[in-house]
Amino acid sequence: MAGSIEDVAPLPASAGVVIIGAGISGCSIAREVVKYTDDVVILDKETDVADETTKANNAEVHSGIGEKYGTLKQKLNVRGNRLYDEFVEGLGIELKRQGLLIVITPRTLPTSMTRWLPKRVVRYLLERIVPRLIMRNGKKKGIPGQHVLTRQEIFEREPHVTRNAIAGVFDPTYGLVSPYKLAMALAENAIQNGAKLFLETEVTDIKVAEGAVASVVTNRGEIRAPIVVNAAGVFADTVADMAGAGGFEIHPRKGASLLFDRDITADYVHSSVAEFRMFHKGHSKGGGAMPTAEGNLQLGPTAIETGDRYDTSISAEEIEEIFERFYYLLPDFPRSAIISAFSGIRAPTLDEDFIIEASDRTKGFVNVAGIQSPGLAAAPAIAEMVIGILQGLGVPTSRREDFDPVRPAPPRFTELTDEERDSLIEKDPDFGHIICRCETVTEAEVVNAIHGPIPAKNMDMVKRRTRVGMGRCQGGFCGFRCAQIIARERGIPMTEVTKDGAGSWVFADETKHMLAEGDAGEAGQ
């Protein structure tokens, strides 16, 4: 019988580089390392890549404007943004640089500041001074192309923005990319070039000998490795401590977002829109209203300190908070068009900056920790920085001649012309069978995901790869069919199909009628 662990190869006895964590950071690093050596192993405790913080990320490729000047994350953000087009090239991933509109409103300055000032002065500050401050701030950080918009120009561009808007700054380098699709594409391309990925493989210990990493112990065995990269996200402190390379603490911070029906919100905003609020508390860059890579509108995220690294719930208060925040910015927002709400855990350190360095206590151990937003935007620059560190530790410096940067992306029915569709259906009739009608996903795409380079074993894995169930009905119609295809392709009974791995069963058992039939059959044998 096919199982979750039995059907993957055993862990190798040793590897040149072990990367712990297959989120956006780990996958970016893996794909960078594999350009120089194929002796790379990626480990993740979850059932899929990008299965924790990355999958709940808001998809923003920030310009870097929001980061404190001089921090590592600010530098890597600006650099990462610049590298992005090249970074995604060949991966079959779309980067949409639709820009960010920063809106200045009467709320931009806190009332504690404005209540002492004459109205005219406040108006002047908001209309003239604040935009210039933003521009100057951007210039200092090396962000190209920013420009000031008047109130009128804001409305021409984004007619739904509040009439309270006073001025704006447009940041054209800001973009959106699907974080989990990107992580998956990076991982797939790494695998295609020789890297090995082991999922459901949890690191339980790291052995250190003579001040250097010796091996990584997991629930599935031990791998000897001279170089270990810690990209374990919310668990990066725990993993670092295992290697005696800790000294920092991750304090989990939850971010919740709401997602809306594409059909209703497709033209609602054209770029991402955020309200600028100075001295406003909270560690999120304020979030925004943004059209996702797929065209759904997304509102969020929140920033809530939580003691629980597994707390991916969303509370009534968080939903209200998001609505309240955005009703001011977008007063006519169609609240009823909501289709989904989700949250993820950011992994900041107390210093709120990235920690990317080779440990000075444990040789061969590299921390890539404290990666919170703008981690997605900074990913190319993080990978670039890490490969530099790794090469200092012994990873080859000359690029492999046989490295293939092109990841063959599976065909997506919705993205094809009618002629392309016809020729695909002719070869494989399953391309003519729509499983998910909200997102127009065919049976063939589901089958391809199940047998893909990182095989989809459960419904959420199929969903992330194909968008089955991500639409307005949220799987009401396609959920069953998807489960059926998983059962068929994996040769398992329906009762073994899961939503996202062990414990998340979908069907309890068969109905009485079916059970009775089964009993009778057995009795007859």
Added chain:
Amino acid sequence: MISKKKRTPQLAVIGGGPAGLGAALAASKAGLDDIVMIERDIELGGILPQCIHDGFGSKVFKEVLTGPQYAQRYIDEISRTNVEVLLNTMVLELAGNRTITAVNSAEGMITIEPKAVVLAMGCRERSRHQVFIPGYRPAGVITAGAAQRDINIEGLMPGRKIVILGSGDIGLIMARRFTLEGAQVEGVYEIMDHPGGLPRNIVQCCYDYDIPLLLSHTVTFIHGKKRVEGVTVAHVDADLKAVKDTERFIDCDTLVLSVGLIPENELSKHAGVTLDPVTAGPIVDERMETTVDGIFACGNVVNVFDLVDYVTRTSEVAGRGAAEFVLQGRKREAPVKVLPGRNVKYVVPQFVSDLGRDIDFYFRVEHPERAVTARVLAGTTPLKSKKHKMVHPPEMLTASATVADIAEAAKAEGRKVDSLMVEVVDSGK
């Protein structure tokens, strides 16, 4: 190359559920002999095959049938016509000029250019986030219709310990169904202070099985990271906000949602059909023709009916209307609006293009009321009225106006009837 047949039928019916079946059959009887019916599922009948309980057909057939029986009568009749049925076929797009783009495995991409179209796509269930239920996102949160399909068609139990949110008819019916299959139904919780389903279903599905039905209650949190481990429920105040100190935890492995149905109008919208914000379905006239000439709509795509019999009736009107449009052509006159009056939430049809024929109205009340009279006004003149002992929002009410009634009202007022209204008033007055 797959042989790509471009079809140019007289009529294309989108959807092969009760609405599509009724419309195709009526159009066929009215003289159309080139009809294509497009169904995305593997069989005709829509939702009916999974509705194995009875209660269907009391108005149309004057007998009580199960869902599959009701559907089969139409499927059998359709099989005796020359309606072309395309199963496993998904309509991808409907253009304002009525051109349909569809796809299936056998033919690939299909283009259909009919003279008229009937929209019969039915409705879908509202999902968890549309009613803002906080908590985790584990397996085990399922809509009532999906649960019904799992059990009745596929023979699979979506869970063993069930909480149902929403007292719509499907929720009530599933409370009984789960119980009959040996599952434990912990209760049906309804946020409103009145049930969402028909009175007969409350009695036959909840009370008869000792399943508690709690009004003014909602689920405030879903627990469990992998699979549902329980829900928090709470009493709600008059503004439907949960009252914090009434929260309590209920152990369960499944949350079944019966929190409303939404007409499926994505295709309609792309075709430029105007929708009614109240019904979420197309605005239609007395022949069930939408605001786009030659595009008709019927059944639950127009508004969610409580009885399949009404779905059938509107589909027959649409089918005949489409046949008339194709065979005789039709110019619509200045529309006369049909307005919802006192204690009426909405009325279908929303307008009338031709006062020279009898009209059936379907409407719902806004709030429950006792001892009332429902009546149609032509201008300010009341037409026929009907007394009701009790009216509930879930129940669809009907009224009609004949040509003679309207002509008489016009005479009495000394001018053309320029508006119609349906209202529900106190019987005492």
